[in-house]
Amino acid sequence: MTSDSAPDAGGDTGWLARQFKLAERGTTARTETLAGATTFLTMAYIILVNPVILGQAGMPVAAVAAATCLAAAIGSILMGLFANVPIALAPGMGINAYFTFTVVLQMGVPWPVALACVFLSGVAFLVLTLTGARQLIIAVMPPSLLAAVAGGIGLFLGFIGLKEAGLVVANPATFVALGDLTAPGPALALLGLAIIAVLSAWKVRAAILIGIVATSIVAALTGQVSASTQPYSLTAIADTAFKLDFAGVFGLSGQQGLGLIEILFVFLFVDLFDNVGTLVAVTKRAKLMDAAGNIPGLNRILTVDAVAAMAGAVAGTSTVTSYVESAAGVQAGGRTGLTALVTGLLFLAAMLVAPYAGLVPLAAAAPALIVVGALMLAPLAEVDWDDALTAIPAFLTVILIPLTFSIANGLAFGLVAHALLKLGRGQASAKDWFLFTLGALFVARFVWMSAA
Template identity: 50%
Template sequence: MNAFLDNFFKIRENGSSVRTEVLAGLTTFLTMSYIIVVNPTILSEAGMEYGAVFVATCIAAAIGCLMMGLIANYPIALAPGMGLNAYFTYAVVKGMGVPWEIALGAVFVSGILFVALSFMKIREAIINALPMSLKMSISAGIGLFLALIALKTAGIVVANPATYVGLGDVRTPQALMAFLGFFLIVVLDYYRVRGAIIISILAVTFLASVLGMNQFHGVIGSIPSLAPTFMALDFKDLFTAGMVGVIFVFFFVDLFDSTGTLVGVTHRAGLMVDGKLPRLKKALFADSTAIVVGATLGTSSTTAYIESASGVAAGGRTGLTAVVVALLFILGLWFSPLAESVPSYATAPALLYVGVLMIRGLAEIDWHDITEAAPAFLTAVFMPFSYSIANGIAMGFISYAVIKLACGKAREVPYMIWIIAALWALKFALMGA
């Protein structure tokens, strides 16, 4: 079996092993398993049935991961995206009064557009047109974004009416556990202990349970019915002016969230060749098809997950990592109570540690060329400060085009950068953030 897996996924060729890939898949799953609970919670506020969305979330994630692993051979996991599910519920359904069935239809159409663009090589052209400075700053920006998510999840960084953000109560058991988990990962990594991230997650979970800080929900539960959301899409009144704008937002935001994740994670894994991604078309096809499948099952847009970087940090380099994540999502259908038993402050240290690794991309930027450094800086800082990967990439595109033009270096800007910068500027002008 090991020989077959090695030959199919080219594991040794990528400097990995079957054991490492399995460990990396488990690591990625543990850091993103929160979506199994969070996605149904958010979409149920839109009127969707919690149990059905839970099942749709697991199956959509599993199918997306399988496609990414088997077709593109990348260690990148997919699942219904955070932010996009909030936009689905709070902006479209609650804010605009759109029935969730029609909102699902909008997600489906955005996915079809993605599939079409994958065949037309437009997404591939966008990624390959990215200057190296923006690619590196995207990786670093995602690292900062992950760090903010981790610190917020652990209650270490909190909202502050005077300064927007501030330091939380670091004396709380949750914050102390998060610090403990982070220090444990760093020390284990220093001594080159394999599986440092998983060891930390499991150790913090076990300690929290022993101390009575964590509620154990059991191990096995029954699988809810998918019927309430399966094939529930409604295309009536979908192509009105307002809904076309909704489709555009689903399409545009997911385009740059997934693009940023692909670039950031694959760079961290050392899978880029001359600044480009091999098998990029296959990766984009897997990503876009997962959106269509997810909408059909009954969930908001499925996208590549930045938490995949935790699996890469654990050594994942091939699609076997993604396949392992897929199998764990399928198992999650039966073991959802157990998945809920891992507290968020146990996975937060993993994200914070990955932020340390991904910030290294800033070292590869030419800081002596201000026309490269300034857009790179804006790209990186806008991700955590606006709480959006897409906004960071948008500011990178716009500032790169404007600064190069103003400095008489317009010829250095690829034509695709001009097009995307103009579209983002138009989007901000007409729709705001």
């Protein structure tokens, strides 16, 4: 153990040491504070990217930026105080794209109704956590399919980033084609992508944030920024806070009605499994797992995640979830909830400059989507591509999520394929009843959509 991570008997004997069990976990308040700042810098790009994505759903950009900061602050602070783990939360990448491009723009659901769906999915998550039913859902999903969903969402983000940057455009003959790289937007996006890629290669913690800011400055200098802002106006959040339309959720019928059930399921599913995957990765790196591979205080962690999702919806943003970037803070020495608390407080302070998010053009935010999408492909290494039972469902999931602009479609194809291959291979048993029930429901969904 290095001297930097060793308990400081002289300085860490007060409330912080007792509350976060600093000595027990072999850390200090100084180390935890630095780790919290590291986590914040690593994930602060969400303050700029999330408003750009949700803004395309018709939501006020400044309000979304403030809501993003507030939701991340609430979730991270609660995670630190209630669960005492070094995991920070913020609106999730991928699920925010689903919110905008699938739910609002493709399905035509107004954003206040979509926010209500996010809140209800948080309630469902909380119920599943408190009743222990989440274990049934997790158990039915093979690890390879979970990895495929993560990879598919990564491609989804990358595809959206390429599209918004103008690097990929529609083509009547081939569906997609390469855009005009000499046009201002694509050229600016390529510059941002190069900056982020080089900084990431040098392992700079705030690579994405620095890339977005640098590209935005270049955009401003070249006349590509026209947005106006109201600096330091904390009242901006009023444009999205408490705008949830529950009447719209229960008042829609027909195709939209079934669609809303699907929306709730996807919001819940992505939050649940993204959270579990993050927990495993971060707690394992922080050496917080017990000898049996279990995560101590799992119920508390998932409860906070559910509450954070509901709080985020009330504030005016898409689903809030645990961030894998928390691993950066763990790498810097974070071992307790004090790391998450510091990250949350920094997000709270960031609300003062949140309105500046309106100065970030699409071409500056798009490279962040591409890079984050690339990083989300890492779980695909866990798929056994030599075994058709795992490879085919995984491939269908990965390829159909971006090509149909729907997480639900990719998940449905993957799960149905997994169920059919398991049945055809003679490996089905009575304990797989829930798997086949979900598969049957997805098949019924496709039949209904075809007939509608």
